[in-house]
Amino acid sequence: xxxxxxxxxxxxxxxxxxxxxxxxxxxxxxxxxxxxxxxxxxxxxxxxxxxxxxxxxxxxxxxxxxxxxxxxxxxxxxxxxxxxxxxxxxxxxxxxxxxxxxxxxxxxxxxxxxxxxxxxxxxxxxxxxxxxxxxxxxxxxxxxxxxxxxxxxxxxxxxxxxxxxxxxxxxxxxxxxxxxxxxxxxxxxxxxxxxxxxxxxxxxxxxxxxxxxxxxxxxxxxxxxxxxxxxxxxxxxxxxxxxxxxxxxxxxxxxxxxxxxxxxxxxxxxxxxxxxxxxxxxxxxxxxxxxxxxxxxxxx
Amino acid sequence: xxxxxxxxxxxxxxxxxxxxxxxxxxxxxxxxxxxxxxxxxxxxxxxxxxxxxxxxxxxxxxxxxxxxxxxxxxxxxxxxxxxxxxxxxxxxxxxxxxxxxxxxxxxxxxxxxxxxxxxxxxxxxxxxxxxxxxxxxxxxxxxxxxxxxxxxxxxxxxxxxxxxxxxxxxxxxxxxxxxxxxxxxxxxxxxxxxxxxxxxxxxxxxxxxxxxxxxxxxxxxxxxxxxxxxxxxxxxxxxxxxxxxxxxxxxxxxxxxxxxxxxxxxxxxxxxxxxxxxxxxxxxxxx
Ligand SMILES: Nc1ncnc2c1ncn2[C@@H]1O[C@H](COP(=O)(O)OP(=O)(O)OP(=O)(O)O)[C@@H](O)[C@H]1O
Ligand SMILES: [Mg+2]
Numbered sequence: 001x002x003x004x005x006x007x008x009x010x011x012x013x014x015x016x017x018x019x020x021x022x023x024x025x026x027x028x029x030x031x032x033x034x035x036x037x038x039x040x041x042x043x044x045x046x047x048x049x050x051x052x053x054x055x056x057x058x059x060x061x062x063x064x065x066x067x068x069x070x071x072x073x074x075x076x077x078x079x080x081x082x083x084x085x086x087x088x089x090x091x092x093x094x095x096x097x098x099x100x101x102x103x104x105x106x107x108x109x110x111x112x113x114x115x116x117x118x119x120x121x122x123x124x125x126x127x128x129x130x131x132x133x134x135x136x137x138x139x140x141x142x143x144x145x146x147x148x149x150x151x152x153x154x155x156x157x158x159x160x161x162x163x164x165x166x167x168x169x170x171x172x173x174x175x176x177x178x179x180x181x182x183x184x185x186x187x188x189x190x191x192x193x194x195x196x197x198x199x200x201x202x203x204x205x206x207x208x209x210x211x212x213x214x215x216x217x218x219x220x221x222x223x224x225x226x227x228x229x230x231x232x233x234x235x236x237x238x239x240x241x242x243x244x245x246x247x248x249x250x251x252x253x254x255x256x257x258x259x260x261x262x263x264x265x266x267x268x269x270x271x272x273x274x275x276x277x278x279x280x281x282x283x284x285x286x287x288x289x290x291x292x293x294x295x296x297x298x299x300x
Numbered sequence: 301x302x303x304x305x306x307x308x309x310x311x312x313x314x315x316x317x318x319x320x321x322x323x324x325x326x327x328x329x330x331x332x333x334x335x336x337x338x339x340x341x342x343x344x345x346x347x348x349x350x351x352x353x354x355x356x357x358x359x360x361x362x363x364x365x366x367x368x369x370x371x372x373x374x375x376x377x378x379x380x381x382x383x384x385x386x387x388x389x390x391x392x393x394x395x396x397x398x399x400x401x402x403x404x405x406x407x408x409x410x411x412x413x414x415x416x417x418x419x420x421x422x423x424x425x426x427x428x429x430x431x432x433x434x435x436x437x438x439x440x441x442x443x444x445x446x447x448x449x450x451x452x453x454x455x456x457x458x459x460x461x462x463x464x465x466x467x468x469x470x471x472x473x474x475x476x477x478x479x480x481x482x483x484x485x486x487x488x489x490x491x492x493x494x495x496x497x498x499x500x501x502x503x504x505x506x507x508x509x510x511x512x513x514x515x516x517x518x519x520x521x522x523x524x525x526x527x528x529x530x531x532x533x534x535x536x537x538x539x540x541x542x543x544x545x546x547x548x549x550x551x552x553x554x555x556x557x558x559x560x561x562x563x564x565x566x567x568x569x570x571x572x573x574x575x576x577x578x579x580x581x582x583x584x585x586x587x
Pocket of ligand 1: 061085086088
């Protein structure tokens with residue numbers, strides 16, 4: 001089941017093998033390829049998630065999610081609060097491992113490799129699959145040390161200056177901070193801090209960047225800068241973003257997944273994936289009435 | 301009601317001021333008899349003998365040696381315990397481990413004293429690596445056990461400081477591919493450093509002020525040496541020993557107690573000022 005060209009995420013030497021470039025899209029995506037398009041859709045799948053359940057202790061939080069994330073696209077996750085978007089997102093880089101009692105079952109294939117397989121080292125997973133959080137969380141260190149943190153942790157000692165500059169430039173922050181790299185990151189504005197966190201994530205040269213409501217703590221101007229940045233970054237990275245801002249999802253994403261919380265017979269609220277499609281389709285002609293209700297502002 | 305609460309608050313202030321004031325007259329009288337320079341630089345301490353010797357350095361050195369031994373135990377093990385509790389232990393383990401460690405802090409110091417003398421000292425004698433083995437009374441046994449005594453305080457205060465580090469910082473570090481140890485050593489501990497330093501300073505104050513263990517286990521001989529295998533007297537042990545003797549009020553010997561008490565007060569006062577500064581900085585670290 002582990003294919004030959006799979007990235008090595010095992011314990012031991014962190015081989016930086018490039019992801020394979022020739023995986024053909026799986027069922028969902030082929031099914032919804034545009035009618036009339038002559039060629040089969042051959043975009044590369046980064047995550048192929050099937051039958052994913054997440055429990056917190058005895059409580060089922062997210063159930064039976066099937067979803068495939070394509071490379072170099074922005075995939076948006078939307079849905080009402082508490083429907084499990086963050087929970088789902090955190091499954092993709094094994095951040096849920098850090099929550100005592102959290103349990104993930106089902107399959108998360110990352111470039112064909114089972115992320116929850118026994119030989120997988122979650123630390124190496126997180127190095128390749130970076131994450132940006134809702135609240136900017138720079139370390140109480142200098143701007144430079146924030147960006148250099150990941151490379152240092154991964155054993156890099158030389159060429160850090162270039163790496164830091166490059167990462168900051170990619171995050172559209174270099175010009176604003178190049179004269180104060182040794183100053184505390186906490187002196188930056190919220191929007192700058194969030195771009196610093198993006199730079200920090202990019203500095204480890206990840207394959208995927210997960211973002212959990214990266215703009216929700218920012219003003220509209222800072223948000224729109226981050227949106228521009230995301231569009232810019234998708235040329236090189238696969239991005240999955242959780243957002244409560246539907247305009248944002250519509251503006252930046254290629255595909256949108258709508259989650260909601262279902263009430264089961266037992267009375268339990270369980271997060272489920274309702275609909276997953278091209279963003280345009282989701283926002284113009286959703287096939288599920290719940291999706292339509294949500295995007296038009298009618299809930300339930 | 302506010303009046304009663306104010307009185308409660310005022311009481312401790314009044315008591316502190318009272319103690320300081322009661323120290324001053326005998327101390328002043330003492331320094332009319334004894335030269336301050338001789339007191340602070342003299343290397344012989346025999347204030348109750350004839351002729352008396354008032355060089356305080358031997359008991360200052362004794363205090364220092366015992367404190368260093370205590371800190372050598374309390375700091376690494378206390379910090380290690382705190383890091384384990386806050387970064388590694390599952391909630392269930394933490395729930396029973398933390399109170400267990402805090403029980404250590406509730407054991408009377410006299411028990412620690414006899415533990416040092418009867419249990420630790422024989423091992424110190426047996427395992428002494430170089431030269432003649434130390435006697436039954438030695439500073440090392442007292443210091444090691446004092447380290448065990450203050451360990452819970454270091455652990456508990458450091459754990460509080462670590463627990464105050466926002467979870468988001470740890471998540472950020474994990475998301476960059478850090479191992480648990482890297483998160484603890486590069487994010488949590490540095491972010492909590494000021495709190496940890498404050499715990500450390502408080503621990504030093506505790507060690508400097510601790511009396512009973514040294515009185516029982518370190519022997520009562522003033523001894524200007526850095527060798528922890530020897531018997532020593534500390535400032536507090538001198539005060540306790542001399543204070544329980546039959547010194548007549550107004551004698552120079554009697555005043556000596558207050559002079560040493562004043563010195564001890566000055567030392568701990570500055571340590572507390574220092575730790576307060578550190579604690580104040582601690583509040584400013586994140587945000
Ligand atoms: N650490 C946790 N322990 C226990 N339950 C949790 C935990 N985190 C989330 N949950 C539960 O899982 C469900 C999904 O939460 P999640 O945070 O994934 O939702 P969300 O869609 O991200 O919501 P929001 O939009 O408000 O961020 C909720 O019912 C929540 O109470
Ligand atoms: Mg969320």
